[in-house]
Ligand SMILES: [Zn+2]
Ligand SMILES: [Zn+2]
């Protein structure tokens with residue numbers, strides 16, 4: 001498996017519009033964070049996890065030519081508002097593309113993008129999607145996928161445990177609290193990616209300190225924090241995070 005980090009920032013993106021803080025004004029390109037999304041490739045099967053508002057730019061930057069399936073973690077705006085750009089892949093691939101999500105996420109997507117896959121307006125260029133409800137573990141290409149339900153208010157978000165052969169990859173980008181059984185399932189994965197918004201407590205996201213605590217319990221071989229806001233400077237994170245935990249950044253590629 002090969003994971004490309006398309007975006008690693010929180011919902012407003014970094015730099016934040018109109019902000020002059022050191023991270024927003026930083027010259028370090030790793031402090032420029034588009035909205036969080038991931039591209040996972042394995043045996044020529046390409047999975048896109050979430051369609052952030054920046055998806056078009058991300059697809060161009062990383063020369064994404066094919067999307068075999070889309071997975072949604074949840075339907076906050078920062079994870080879905082690039083959904084319309086899936087159209088281009090329908091055109092390239094001349095096929096309908098499956099989109100996987102919880103029952104709640106699919107209902108939201110059908111409400112927000114009510115023109116998707118319908119004939120309401122003839123001739124409209126719209127995404128051609130087959131929605132697939134996630135009800136338990138499933139398989140895409142050669143990757144086994146286990147959905148992981150975590151608290152992310154109001155309600156919940158999904159994270160995913162990807163398994164290909166003996167390689168395991170945990171991805172939980174939005175998380176306010178993680179149930180013990182999810183920590184257990186992720187325990188000892190090869191690579192783990194977890195939400196870490198900032199130092200100050202937040203109603204729906206883990207703080208960096210909470211995230212470090214969970215990552216130390218999960219004890220992956222390699223761990224990365226994601227979904228960071230402008231309170232967190234990349235270089236400072238590199239210096240201060242415990243061994244084995246690193247900040248992710250846009251364009252990071254992790255091979256498993
Ligand atoms: Zn700022
Ligand atoms: Zn969210």
Ligand SMILES: [Zn+2]
Nearest residue numbers: 011076078174
């Ligand atoms: Zn988010």
